[in-house]
Amino acid sequence: MTRWLDADEQHAWRSFLAATQLIYEALDRQLQRDAGMPHTYYMILVALSEAPARSMRMSELAARAQSSQSRLSHAVARLEERGWVRRERCPSDRRGNVAVLTDEGFAALAAAAPGHVEEVRRSLFDVLTPEQVRDLDEICSAVRNTLER
Amino acid sequence: MTRWLDADEQHAWRSFLAATQLIYEALDRQLQRDAGMPHTYYMILVALSEAPARSMRMSELAARAQSSQSRLSHAVARLEERGWVRRERCPSDRRGNVAVLTDEGFAALAAAAPGHVEEVRRSLFDVLTPEQVRDLDEICSAVRNTLER
DNA sequence: ACCAAGTATATGAGAGTTCAAGTAAACTGC
DNA sequence: GCAGTTTACTTGAACTCTCATATACTTGGT
Structure with missing residues (x-):
């Protein structure tokens, strides 16, 4: 029943796991060491920096930064403590929040x-x-086209 | 000074981040849902299952399962609580521990x-x-050849 | 206008990861 | 044969992530 991986696929898969993990570890270590933030936070800051007025609705930001809503909410709370991001109530939809990248955050x-x-x-x-x-x-x-909804 | 990414590289990089994250999330969700373990634990069990006597020194296991020593130590502690792995003192080197996959763990x-x-x-x-x-x-x-070790 | 259903986000607990120490045993040179 | 270093592993604290749940607002029918 189960379509097991053949030898080539096994090799490719393990190589994929090893390589991608090495890359993510290298990224995280470098950012943590030199900038005091994990890569996920970096992605949030990047997404905000590219948005008009350096600000974005939380849900939109979650999508752009490839984060779950919950993860983003916690992360922005931390970033807010550092003064890198600020949250504002959304005027058009009072359920919503807008995250704004501060000058300190941009710096x-x-x-x-x-x-x-x-x-x-x-x-x-x-x-x-x-x-x-x-x-x-x-x-x-190809992967994104299949896995992204 | 900084060699920024050009447009193609940017695109490839962001696509890489998106695709690999989607894959890892899919893996973790499936394993957590259907087997009650994260992918890192799965890798540990796989590594053990392929070792002679289904057992391995902790440091060797960390290398095979692509885990840090600390992460492995915590993980094996958890796996031990579930009865999937057992730790034995290494006879030849009394500093060392040997992790053994139990029958329950194999199952x-x-x-x-x-x-x-x-x-x-x-x-x-x-x-x-x-x-x-x-x-x-x-x-x-290519990535592994550069980043490993 | 009202109420049910849906949407946007937050929050808390539990689990996993990292980093910095800590312990214990094994080498190493003199 | 024993100080000093290295190796093997563990531990605790701080942090991040996930999952389930809660809160607040909006929307769509009636």
Whole structure:
């Protein structure tokens, strides 16, 4: 009944698990060490920094930063304590909240970005050929098309 | 100074983050729901099940299951509470511990495996062509060769 | 206007992870 | 043969994440 993985698939799968974990660990370690935040927080700050008025509804932000609503809510609470983000009541829909990136938050992101990009290069792009980057992009698109609702 | 990502790299990177997170979330949800364990625990059980006598030194196990020593130590403590793993003092090196997969642990793994493999197929292999699987394998090998150790 | 159902977010508890110490045993050189 | 270092593993605290639940507002019928 069960369609087990054949030898090639096994190898690819384990290699995938190893490689992706190595990358995520490298990212998290670098960001934690040099910027005092986990990668998930970094993604939140990035998403906010790219939004008009550096602000976004919580649910929209959760989608952009690939976070669950609950995770985002907790994370923004922490970011708020640090003064990097501020929450405002949404005027048009009083259920809603808008997260706003503060200047301090933007500065923290700007300070963190170069080291982070360097780490992204070191752990992924520097080890791949341009063709492999294209291959990877297509592979990831295929996965997203299936798993993203 | 900073070598920022160009548009293609940006796209590939964000697609990579999205796709890998989707896969990990799918894995974790399925295992948690159907087998009551996170994916990291599953990897520990798999590693043990493949070892001679279904047992391994803690540090060796950490390496095989791609876990930090600390994480493994906590995880094995939990698995021990469930009766899935047992710890024995290592006779040759009295600093060491040997983790042993119990019959209950093996049974839990055997029960979890089919659903897990199904999820792995659904989220990765079913959406890729055989050539993409080969590409992915090579990409991951390249990453591992650089980041491992 | 009212009430049921749906939406947006928060919150608390429980579980897992990390980091920094801590313990204990094994090497290493003199 | 014993100080000093390294190795193997554990522990506790702080933090993050998940899941279930709660709260507050909105919307759609009637």
